[in-house]
Amino acid sequence: MGVENGKGTYEESRQRFFAGVACGSIALDGVMSPLTRTLMERFGTKSVDMTFGWACTPMDWACPACGRTKPEIARVNSRGHLMCRLVEHHDHMKDLVKAEFERQCKQQERVVADEFAKRFASRAAPMVSAYDNAMICDDCNSADPTAKSAVGTHKDFSYSPQEIRRFVRPRLNMPHVIDIEEAAAIWQGHEHTFALRLKIIERIANIAATNRHWYQELPYPQRADSVKAHAEYLQQQHGAPGVIYELAGGKQPPPPAHVSAWRHVVHAPPRIRPRPKDIDYVAKVTFAKEWNAVDEGWRCPGCGRTKHDTVRKSNKGDWTLVLADRAFYAPGERYNSRRAVVCGDCGLLATNIGKEACLTAGAKTASNYAQFLTVAEIARVVLPQSHGRHNVKNEEADALVTRVVGRITSLERPST
Structure with a gap:
């Protein structure tokens, strides 16, 4: 008898999952x-040599290093199997930290470090790693040690996926050709660092x-992330996502008489304005992704x-x-909506006005209150301030x- 999981037996669920992969409705890959x-x-093969990484990625996946898609990567190996191989590529710093910690522990008269000291050392590994672990094709992963050997890099150095892209010359369904000169130039640029x-x-x-470290470990249940994760798990179990944020009363809607109170608050002009170096830091370090999301000539349409x-x-x-x-809101457009990138203050203003209107109308709350306003309507009510909150x-x-x-x-009224 199979184990029940609420939707039939485990074996039935397993077969449904495989059927989903087989028909392409589940965004994974597999032998089926x-x-x-x-x-x-x-390729005229009857058997497959497939790695777990290949199976865990969608069928339209492309290698972040060489850029090839799965149909461009696959080929027949020497045993006549269809080779479908993706592997996890990682920096060797984690292994190096572990080995150096062990070496220095055993170098002393007696071992004074403990398990917390080891965890402290392990926590430092991401700080010195050059890149995050990445799933890449087997050819790119093999190109890394080949290039290192040809160039003569330090044995613990490894090229990132972006750097592999620079020195491999991809070929369809074949191993890469390696540009040794480019690989050498990359190493020379990194040798000092x-x-x-x-x-x-x-x-x-x-x-x-x-044992002179400062790491003090808390039991898992006492950690802030664990407390939040447990609360989120409970709300999901009870089918009420988002409800935990209302438990403390902070997100309860205000009484209808005060729904407009938020916009009668006057925000004073900022007393401090950013210096050029402050803006440069925002643009290059703390908010680089947002800064580069719009071009230099962008102006908030609100x-x-x-x-x-x-x-x-x-x-x-x-x-x-x-x-x-x-x-x-964009009447006449598909779904009567159009996406636009506005500043965060205009986004907040649109959310607040949309929410105020929903509460006034007694309508169901929405996840995106801005969907009820046009960008032009925001522009007509906003009093912007440079480097400050809108009035x-x-x-x-x-x-x-x-x-x-x-x-x-009108939108909530059912059509006849």
């Missing part, structure tokens, strides 16, 4: 997938091995501020750049809320 069957027919990383490892290992003017202090006192990529033109906002209430009521 449509892609594998196509490739076996194309790699020596510095080795010194950091040696120092960290020494601190850990002599308030008209430039990227530079949008930089402002957070509640914690840090300079920030917040953008909001939202779906806004609101309240007379215009009163009229806008009334208009949006009618819009929400």
Whole structure:
């Protein structure tokens, strides 16, 4: 008898899962997938040499190093099997930290380090690693030691996926050709930094091995992440995602008489403005992804501020750049919506006005309140400030809320 899981036996669920992979409805791969069957027919093979990494990635996956897709990677091996191989490529720093810690522990008269010292050393490994573990094709993974040997790098150095992309010359369904000169140039550019990383490892290992570290481990249930994860698990188990954020009362909707109170608060002009170096730090370090998401000539379509003017202090006192990529109301467009990137303050204003209108209309709450407003409507009610929070033109906002209430009521009314 199979083990029940609420939807039939485990074996039944297992077969449904395999059937999903076989028909392509589950975004994974496997020996039974449509892609594998196509490739076996194309190469005339009857057996497959497939790694777990290949099976765990979707059929349209492409190698982050060489850029080849799965149909361009697969080939027949010497045994006549269809070779479908992706592997995890990693920096060797974690292994090096572990080995150096052990070496320095045993070098002393007696071992004074303990398990917490070892964990302290392990926590330092990501700091000295050059890249995150990545899934790449077997040919790219093999190109790494081949290039290292040809160039004569340090034995513990490894090329990142981005660097492998620079020195491999990919071929369809064949091993790579390696550009040794390019691989050598990459190593020469990293040699000094790699020596510095080795010194950091040696120092960290020494601190850990002599038990002079500062790491104090908490039991797992006491850690903040664990507390939050447990609460989130309970809400999911009870079919109420998001409800935990209302337990403390902070997110309960205000009484209807005060739903507009938020926009009557006047935000004073900022007393401190960012210096050029503050904006440069935001653009290159703390908010580089957001900064590069829009071009230099971008202006917020809601308030008209430039990227530079949008930089402002957070509640914690840090300079920030917040953008909001939202779906806004656009009658006549598909689904009556159009996406736009606005500044975070315009995104917040749209959310608050949309929420106010929903509460006024007695409508069901929504996950994206901005969907009830056009970008042009935001522009008509906003009073922007460089490097500060928006204020609101309240007379215009009163009229806008009334208009949006009618819009929400119309949208919620079932069509006949």
